[in-house]
Amino acid sequence: MDKDQVKGTVDDVAGRAKRQVGEWTGDTHAQVEGAAQQLKGKAEKAVGAVKDSIRKAQDESAHKPDQNKQP
Numbered sequence: 001m002d003k004d005q006v007k008g009t010v011d012d013v014a015g016r017a018k019r020q021v022g023e024w025t026g027d028t029h030a031q032v033e034g035a036a037q038q039l040k041g042k043a044e045k046a047v048g049a050v051k052d053s054i055r056k057a058q059d060e061s062a063h064k065p066d067q068n069k070q071p
Helices: 003-025 028-063
Strands: none
Touching (some): 003 028
16 A cells, blocks of 8 residues: 555545535535545545656566567
């Protein structure tokens, strides 16, 4: 798991909590801030997932024998 995915999960959960508290208290400012933080978290998770996929693909290609080599 990439560090961006971890940071994104933390931001997503914190934003969700902030948004929920804003809904309970009627604080629209907190709702908007929470929703923005959630969006930021989701974006960070997506970036982390892409980085993780690239890293896995590079690892797999490094461990595969090169089939294009001429004997």
